[in-house]
Every structure is written in structure tokens, then in C-alpha cells.
Amino acid sequence: MGPPAGTTDLVDVGGRNVAVWSAGDAGPPVLLVHGIPTNSRLWWDVVPVVAQRARVFAVDMPGYGDSPAPEDQPVDLASQAALLLDLLDTLGLDRVVVVGHDLGGGIAQILAVTASDRVAGLGVVDGVSYDGWPVPMVRAMKAAWPLLERLPAEVLAAALRPGLRTLFAQQDRADPFLDRFLEPWRRPEGPRLLARHLRSLDSVYTQTVAPFLPRLQVPTEVVWGRRDHQMKPRYGERLAQDIPGARLTWVDDASHFVPADRPDVVAEAVLRLVERAAR
Template identity: 75%
Template sequence: MDVPVGSTRSIDVGDGRLHVWAAGDAGPTVLLVHGIPTNHLLWHDVVPAVAGAARVLAVDMLGYGDSEPAGRPRVDLAAQAARLVRLLDVLEVDRAVVVGHDLGGGVAQIMATSAADRVAGLGVVDGVCYDGWPVPLVRAMKAAWPVLAQLPPPVLAAGLRPALRTLFAHQDRATAFLDRFVEPWSRPGGPALLARHLRSLDSVYTQTVAPFLPRLTVPAEVVWGRLDHQLKQEYGQRLADDIPGARLTWVDDASHFVPADRPDVVAEAVLRLVARA
């Protein structure tokens, strides 16, 4: 899987190796976290736009993309958040601006509330929150996980493509991103691994941290696609209302995959966080 700038490497965090795309070498560190069933290439067009002002790290959470789990580690949101704090430890990063999409938005909220001294700014882009997830598409997949786990990888990949295509507003941009999102699940073991992720999904994690959002003191940006039919707009508004000083940006011509539909808008929000951090 190609990256337009920077380089990639695999970093040991104890219970596996996280694949990290790094670009830029000056300014605050920005950690970009994808959701399900995507990977670091969700940020393909965002990273180059931010790398001139920050050190950008786009990570594959454990069990996604090119990351390499050791054994059968936990893959729920809390475990992923703790693992990303360990990643910052390994990289000797004291604080980072953390920006997450979908599940990554939930991970970012957990990091900001449970490891507040490590988070210099918080960005949530159509992110899971409160009790508003799993979203309908993922809920349907979760209900079918026993069957999904047994599918031949090419069959799973072929089924994912049309389902994920509905989450783009700009269909002219969808094909390249779909190739990047689906390829890891077409590898041997991909269906069983995706089934593990689906089984781990539980809104208890975001509901647990929700009461602490009003106590955050870091700069915050919330970006939400107006055409997102999976995560309701009310949740974006609620996040912006609950997090003190959060700026809310509505993207009229974006659906769920805002970083793919409108990377320029997402990059602008990240750069505002970088400037404030």
C-alpha cells in the first residue's frame, strides 16, 4: 500500500507491532487514528497537507492494515487506546494532537480523558461516541460474524466493497480508497480477524468516558459529514456542546468517510489544532 510522502515502519508495542506512516519532522506530533474496517491509508490525502506543519503519525491499530498482532490480544477501544499511549512512549513523544475517525474517534476520546497529560489536542471526525454505535452497517456485520469469519478472503473483500461504497459522497474518489481499505481483509485470516474486531465493539467504552468530556481543557475540533447516514448529526453536535471550546465544522458534501471525501476540510481542522497546541 503506497504512501505519497514520508515513510512507514513497524513498531513493537508489547503485544504486537503497529504499522506507522510517519511524515514531517517539525512542530507538534499529530497521531491520526482510523476506524473499522479501514487503516492508515484513510488519511492518504490528509497527511501531506499537514506534514509541513507537524510530525504526523498515521497508525494501523492492532489487527488492522499492516499491523502484526502477537497471539490474540484485546482489540476493543480501551485496549487500542492504551496501546497507542504505549506507542507514544516507545517513540518518546510526551504529548500529541490525537485525531480519530469512526472507531478512532472513540479511541481519541478515551485517550483524552484517561491519559490527559499525553494529549495536546483532540479531533473527532464522524467518530463513535456516547451510545450511538455500532452504526447500522457494522451492526449488521456484527450480527453475522460467525458466517463472516468462515468466508474465503476474496468473498469477504468482494462483499465489503459495495457496502463501503455507500459511505462515500464523492464516488469519483471512492474506488482508490476502497482498494486500500479492502486489500488487508483479502489476505489469509482476514475474515476471522475482522470477525474478532466486530465482536469487540461495545459502546460501553464511549459511554464510560462521556461524563469526563466536559472536563477537557485541550483544544478540540469536531468535523462531521452532513450526508453521513450511519452516525447521526446529533452526536456531532452533542460532542461539540459537551467539549469546552470545541469547534464544530459541518461538511455539506461529505458522508461518513470525510477524510476521503473532503481531506482539505479535515486537514484544515488538524492544522487549527496544531496551531493551538
């Protein structure tokens, strides 16, 4: 089943292919960045709403979803952020509203600090930050990467499902999203790719940009699930306190996967950013 709006294309970014789900014909550009172990389909119910008032570009970071990651291509946060800047150049986008979840939230912070002239608005949704990650669940997976990369792909996908299910507050919404998240890991290269991502995780990147967050002069929305037992709510509160003028939205009936649990709240926050960035 294809996405509910728009099209997905492989974009050649300096010889590297990046899968981009684009939707919307007019308005400011919005870049949506997922985390681990998801893909652009995290934004399944967010994109159609935002695309009514903006041009939306939801990416699969290299090594996730439909974006390949050759062995010589690094997949750490700083490298992913640098590739996204190259993607903006390729797409002809000067400044974008960038919104990230989980690892994508860390990448959004990196972009806002290191390429502030390209970021018109910043959104962080239960994003990795400071020294608060890898979160406990992912830390356990990282410790087990030598075993994970040897698992058959179907076994890996089945093993991931129960733990990921606990990151949804709205259990009736979990299964369709889990199917979308896990499908790429069922491919033969899935276990090796996931192990590679796990090995690359390091909070040094968000710790490096953290001292510069109070200097940001960009409209910022922080959205956090109060029931997130992995990337704890205190990090969302700290981000909102550190970034001048940031607006914090608590989502009482959401856990870590807020874009799946409450896409309406996330879409509203993104559209607020679009409006604020246009002023």
C-alpha cells in the same frame, strides 16, 4: 503503491508490532487513528498537507492494515487506546494532537479523558460516541460474524465493497480508497480478524468517558459529514456542545468517510488544532 509522503515502519511496542506511517520532519506531533474496517491509508490525502507543519504518525491499529494482532492480544477500544499510549512512549512523544475517525474518534476521546496529560489537542471526525454505535451497517455485520469469518477472503472483500461505497459522498473518489481499505481483508487471515474486531465492538467505552467530556480542557475540533447516514450528525453536534470550547465544522458534501471525501477540510481542522495546541 506506497504512501504519498513519509515512510511506513513496524514499530516494536513491548513485543507488539504496530505499523506506523510517519511524515514530516518538524513541528508538533500529530497522531491519526482510523476506524473499522479501514486503516492508516484513510488519511492518504490528509497526511501530506499536515506534514508540512507537523510530524504526523498515522497508525494501523492491531488487527488492521499491516499491524498484526496475535490471538492473545485484545482489540477492544480500551485496549487499543492503552497500546497507543505505549506507542507514544516508544516513539518518545510526550504530548500529541490526537485525531480519530470512526472507532479512532472513540479512542481519541478515551485518551483525552484518561490520559489528558498526553493529549495536546483532540480531533473527532465522524467518530463513535455515546451509545450511538455500532452503527447500523456494522451492527448487521456483527450479527453475522460467524458467517463472515468462514468466507473466503476474496469473497469477504467483494461483499464489503458495495456497502462501504455508500459511505462516500464523492463517488469519484471511492475506488482508490476502497482498494486501500480492502486489501488487508483479502489476506488469508482477513475474515477471522474482521470477525474478531466485530465481536469486540461495544459502546460501553464511549459511554463510560461521556460524563467526563464536559470537564476537558483541551483544544478540540469536531468535523462531521452532514450526509453521514451511519454515525448521524446529531452525535457530532452533541460532542461539540459537551466539550468546552470545541469547534464544530460541518461538511455538507461529505458522508462518513470525510477524510476521503474532503481531505482539505480535515487537514485544515488538524492544522488549526496544531496551532491552538501551541498557544
